[in-house]
Amino acid sequence: MDRESIYSHLTRKGVSRRDFLKFCAGAAATLGICSSSVPRIAEALEKAQRPSVVWLHFSECTGDSESVLRATKPTLSQLILDIISLDYHETIMAPSGFAAEKSLQDIIRNKKGKYIAVYEGAVPIKDGGVYCCVAGRSAEQIVKEVSAGAAVNIAVGNCACFGGVAAASPNPTGAAGIKDVIGGRVVNIAGCPMNSENFTATIVHYLTFGTLPDLDGNGRPRFAFGKLIHNNCERRAHFDAGQFVRKWGDEGARQGWCLYEMGCKGPMAYQNCPTIKWNGGTSWPVQAGHPCIACAAPSNWDTAYPFYQRLPEVPGAGLTATADKIGLGVAAAAAAGVAAHAAIRYVNKKKCNPEKGEDKDNG
Numbered sequence: 001m002d003r004e005s006i007y008s009h010l011t012r013k014g015v016s017r018r019d020f021l022k023f024c025a026g027a028a029a030t031l032g033i034c035s036s037s038v039p040r041i042a043e044a045l046e047k048a049q050r051p052s053v054v055w056l057h058f059s060e061c062t063g064d065s066e067s068v069l070r071a072t073k074p075t076l077s078q079l080i081l082d083i084i085s086l087d088y089h090e091t092i093m094a095p096s097g098f099a100a101e102k103s104l105q106d107i108i109r110n111k112k113g114k115y116i117a118v119y120e121g122a123v124p125i126k127d128g129g130v131y132c133c134v135a136g137r138s139a140e141q142i143v144k145e146v147s148a149g150a151a152v153n154i155a156v157g158n159c160a161c162f163g164g165v166a167a168a169s170p171n172p173t174g175a176a177g178i179k180d181v182i183g184g185r186v187v188n189i190a191g192c193p194m195n196s197e198n199f200t201a202t203i204v205h206y207l208t209f210g211t212l213p214d215l216d217g218n219g220r221p222r223f224a225f226g227k228l229i230h231n232n233c234e235r236r237a238h239f240d241a242g243q244f245v246r247k248w249g250d251e252g253a254r255q256g257w258c259l260y261e262m263g264c265k266g267p268m269a270y271q272n273c274p275t276i277k278w279n280g281g282t283s284w285p286v287q288a289g290h291p292c293i294a295c296a297a298p299s300n301w302d303t304a305y306p307f308y309q310r311l312p313e314v315p316g317a318g319l320t321a322t323a324d325k326i327g328l329g330v331a332a333a334a335a336a337g338v339a340a341h342a343a344i345r346y347v348n349k350k351k352c353n354p355e356k357g358e359d360k361d362n363g
Contacts, residue, residue, distance in 0.1 A: 006083060006207070007046040020045075030201040030276060031213065032223040044208040045083075051207070052115040054107055054146060055089040058132050058139040059166040059175055060121030063193035064157040065091050070279075071196040083203060084116070090134075101135050108149050116203070117150035119143065119178045122159040122166040126174025140181055147182045152206060154187045155179070156199060158295055161188035161219070168301035179219060187212055188219040190271075190296035197276045198224040216270075218298055223272075229292055230266040232274040235259065253289065263308040264291035271296045 004012075010020055024041040028034070055065070069092075086092075088104050095103055107115055121139075124131035129138030147153050155178040158164040166175035179186040189198050202221055205213045213221040230236060238244070239258040246252060246261055260267070269292050273284045286292055294304040 004049065005046055006048055006050050007042075009050060024204075026197075027201050027204040030197050030223065030272075031205055037208075041204060041208045045204070048207045050083065050085040051151075051203070052087050052107060052111050053084045053089075053118055054104065054115055054150070055086060055118040055120065056142065056146060057090050057134075058119070058121030058123050058143075058160070059173070060157060060159045060164070062091055062120070064120045064160075065089070067193040068196045068199065071200070083200065087115075104146075108146060112149040113151055115150055116152045116154065116206075117146050119153070119155045119160045120157055122163045122175035122177065123181045124166070124173035124175050125181065126172070131173040143178060143181050147178075147184065152187065152212065153178065153182065153184065154189060154199075154202065155219075156189045156194045158190050158192045158300065161190045162298040164192065165301050167299070186219055187215065187221065190218070190220055190225065192293075192295035192300075195224070195273070195276060195278065198272070220270075220296070225270045225272070225296060227270060227272065228267070229269045229271055229274060229286075232272075233266055233286055234274065235286060256289075259286060259289075259291045261310050262291050263293075263306065263310055265294035265297075265300075265304045265307075265311065266292040267311065268304070269294035269297055 007020060021038065021042060024038050024045065025035065028038050028041060057065075087107055088100075090100065093100060093103070121132075123129070123139045123143055125140050129140040132139040134142060155161045159166055159175075160178050162177045163171070163175045163180075166173065167177075177186075177188075179188070187202060189202060191198075198221065201223065202213060205211075205221075213223055216222050216225055218225075230239070233239075235256060235258045238256070239260055243255075243257040244252060244261040245257050245259050248262070258264070264286065266286065273292075274286070277284045277287070291307065293307045294300045297304060
């Protein structure tokens with residue numbers, strides 16, 4: 001069975017050719033590539049073997065695993081688990097204790113350079129990593145060992161990508177994202193939780209083209225995180241018309257008006273939530289009446305908080321403002337804040353080091 005192709009495995013599990021092609025088409029749509037690529041995806045999956053996947057858990061809530069287990073596109077139950085061979089996953093694997101750890105070591109030793117490593121949760125690195133240990137080893141030690149032998153390293157969810165809520169100020173455990181721990185190339189499928197469609201599409205892209213999808217400056221696949229949420233939001237027309245929800249349950253809320261005044265961070269967040277949605281494409285937070293909290297952005301718990309407070313007063317936030325103008329205004333406001341913080345710090349340093357007016361940070 002180890003040499004069995006993905007398509008052969010699916011056929012043996014009762015998946016029809018039609019459903020297989022529908023899955024390929026769905027993956028192409030999520031990746032944002034033309035429908036003419038569907039045959040190429042199908043051909044690749046017909047030949048490719050299911051990749052061995054090691055899925056590790058650290059400081060997190062297991063929400064990303066829950067997202068994967070509830071994937072509905074493709075609609076066949078657990079089809080996503082048939083695309084990969086999930087050989088180690090602490091939450092759902094049968095072995096436990098020493099047997100589980102043996103499974104992990106067997107993969108690291110026997111499939112070096114061939115397995116995909118998936119990381120869920122932040123990695124505490126303060127005080128020698130004592131705040132998160134598995135089988136007597138720190139999360140940091142495990143990550144470094146597993147990542148060294150992996151063909152691909154994928155962080156899922158904002159905790160693994162950027163530290164998430166565990167790294168929010170004051171970050172008592174020194175929680176960090178996977179890339180900050182291993183330093184190498186990591187694919188960040190961000191979100192809280194991540195959308196399983198983006199994870200599946202990333203794996204399919206790797207199996208089809210032999211490469212990872214194009215990544216943005218934060219290590220996130222551009223097909224999923226390359227467009228501003230605000231530009232694809234179904235409430236965008238209300239924003240342009242100056243029609244905002246001002247209070248939960250008011251007339252604007254009942255009419256589905258824009259949630260910008262209620263703290264929506266759509267004008268600063270990049271993700272494909274409005275297009276692929278959740279729960280089988282049924283809905284997404286803003287459609288359901290909740291503001292976007294920029295859950296796929298680095299340090300969103302600090303930079304986008306308070307979640308129910310509107311973005312700062314910025315240029316272009318008038319009746320016919322565009323999201324681009326608002327985004328520029330937010331960036332300018334953030335830059336001004338950083339500059340002000342630096343100036344205050346400089347003054348305080350001078351007070352502590354008055355001789356010759358020298359600042360120890362400069363030199």
